[in-house]
Amino acid sequence: MSLSLELYRSRSRYLAAKAVGGRIPGALAGPIAPLRLVNRDEPRTPAAGWVRVRPRLAGICGSDLATLSGQSSFYFSPLVSMPFVPGHEVVGELLDDVAPAPDPGPDAPASRRDGLAAGTRVVLDPVLSCGARGVGPCRWCAEGQRSRCDRVTVGHVSPGLQTGYCADTGGGWGRRLVAHRDQLHAIPDTLPDKRAVLVEPLACAVHSVRRAGIEPGQSVVVVGAGTVGLFTLLALRSLTQAASVTVVAKHDRQRELAAAFGATDVVAPDRAVNALRRSSRAFLLHPERGTDFLLGGVDVAFEATGASSGLDLALRTVRAGGRVVLAGLPGARADLTPVWYRELELVGAYASGQSPERVSDFDTAIAMATEAPLDGVVSATYPLQRWREAIDHAFAAGRLGALKVTFAPQEE
């Protein structure tokens, strides 16, 4: 048996969370949470290539919170299988040896070529794509773009776009999970757990930045300064030659970190349009209803809040022909008129991938996690038994000056 936090189907709790969650966030960690601490059967390895993993730390992600609060789209409903153990930002320890892959391919990493020994610390690429599911590679998996996999509902395990949304694999918010060889990335001994747990969101940020196709000298705004926004900033500074990166940050701690991570300018949400107008020398217009917008503006915007106001701001401050990257899970509606009128490119960026040179975003992220000034980014760690406090803390992270809240599933 394995102690786990399990997210289960409950229409009443879902409706309650959706109705009051935004107004009373504390309730989401209390009576209306569709989450329970249970002893489940340990997940079983469904096929060859799968191994058991003992999570050491698992992050609470914005998408987890969106799911808990009923803000996620029903679009995902066929892409998950209930009940599941959440947690897809994981650093763990292998409980089994990982055999070398039968067909590693010429560019395969050492871990895939040579296998991994039990006891190795790994981080998890949560995407459950063709390789993990034991089906022939779809077009995207064949190209190495596993985040676009078309087969996430079939094969050896139940539907689930990722570990942490699949009923069969377990997740990081439990004491055991199973993972496929394709999902595992060994990490160096020099990388502590509190940095390693950030590799997955860093890899997503690397992917977002690659998707943005930023050219040298371009101006960028990152709307939001939670984990997604700040890691996007780190990736922008590491991988691009953007001339300026303005970060829209709501809370003091976020502002401090944005400045420390290399933002050219950090502005409050209510000042953002004016500040971007100033920096881009654009013209400012005031619609009869709704927020102000620019004619002119920055070249690229990253939406990293998941809120309609964040997307609205991004769409309204990008220049004509510019690009808006959805770096986080978009949770709400926005007025798409600027996309049409300003001929914007709206770009999605889900999970991670690889560079045109076929360098895995995870490898890039592991290097960044080693070098970037990430001390203190993991603000709090809770045992599973204190899950209500952990969830409450995560919901109020910005206000409380926290960034990433994690579970330490093996702790009591």
Added chain:
Amino acid sequence: MSRPGFVLEVDERTPPLIVHRGEGFGLESFPLGTKVLYPPDSLPGIRDVGGAITAALDAPLDSEPLDELLTAGMALTIVFDDISIPLPQMVTPDIRQRVIEAVLERAAAAGVDDVELIAANALHRRMTPAELQRMVGERVFRSFWPDHLRNHDAEDPDGLTHIGETDQGETVEINRRAASSDLIVYVNVNLVPMSGGHKSVPVGLASYRSLRPHHNVHTLQRSRSFMDPPNSAMHHSYERMGTLLADSGVRVFTIETTLNNDTFPKEFAFLNKREWEWSLRDQASYLAAKRGNDLAPAGLRRKVWQRVASPYGVTGVNAGATGPVHERTLASIHRQQLVEVEGQSDVLVFGLPFICPYNVNSIMNPILVMCLGLGYYFNMYRNKPPVREGGTLILFHPTPWEFHQVHHPSYVDFFDEVLSETTDPATIETKFEQQYATDPWYIHLYRHSYAYHGVHPFYMWYWGAHAMEHLGDVILVGANRPAVARMGFRSASTFADALEMASDTVGRSPSITYLHSPPLTLADVR
């Protein structure tokens, strides 16, 4: 015969004294020994203003009479001071209207058809049609608006003429219509010694390029004070520019007028008086006005104050060549405002009123509060400041964190972006001025809306540069604390608290000077 300026030394018998606090006022007790500077009593106004205008135009200084300068077929441009003076606005008819009508009558008589009227607003906001009409009168407005009566546009690429450079390399560029006219008649209202003279045409009709040589930190810090033109580097620059204009063949006929100190209308007449001379009626008026003002909602209070129109009397009308005319103007202003005071003090106190040159029909935002206190009021001196170097300035003003979104858009950004990074005028000038001055959005709003130019908040900040360099401490009483902190100053709840805070800088028994104003007072510090 008006009484001259007066320095009161506060003793046990001195009543509490009026202190202005933005859109409000109150009585404040000052420590014993405080020197209080009162301006001379209001000079009597000229009874026959029309006659004075006629006399000035017929017998100008160092110039032919105006009639001789007006000929059929010539191009005549009448330029006039904008809404930034006088403060508050004067009751109608505005003196500019009377002068302009007199000039137009003579132009018509001489058969001059090509006449244009231009407000010399430089980088100030455009005046609205209603404001222009109030200033020039209904008859002139109806005859000339909108084609031949307009605001100067310092950003119109086709509307400027580059005249040349002074021997100090200062670019002179002014309004094309004015520069190409056979004659410019400049109609001025002079309320403070800073205005008028060669400030009128070279500044009022200038472009940004032509303002930079004197509207900068270096020049302002060397203008001691800019209310004392002979000792003002800024005015020296104006003179060089004015000379270049004259040498280039731009003919200017200057008409300057001066006003007395009848600043407040009869409902507020007690504000024009010395407190110990208040009659029972004045005391009742004070109580009623203060109570009503304190109880009024903020919006109504602002509306009432902005509607104040001063019943100024005209104390002088002089016409002719700019230099000689302005000498007379300055003498008239000194007669009205100058008060001699012995020595500097440790602490200087101002009560800042509701109005400054840049918030007529608008909002006095924190930057304008700074400019009024550390710029205009601090510089109301000759010889040396009334406060010693390293001394403390205490200002009374609520300083709300509030901006007029139409009039002051670049101020909003300046306050948020620039002052949150630095308050040092030189750093601000180096790092930010060009960005703001050339921002196409601000230029658009200046030209087509009613916004001050993008660079204008910088000038406001530079206006205080000399004071910032001179003072050891600036404390605002009753002000919005975050707004004051953003500007790098300190705030106190009460005057007593301010003096307590100032003791760090000036000790526990500082000498104090209170410049009792408005009405305007110019300290001649010996």
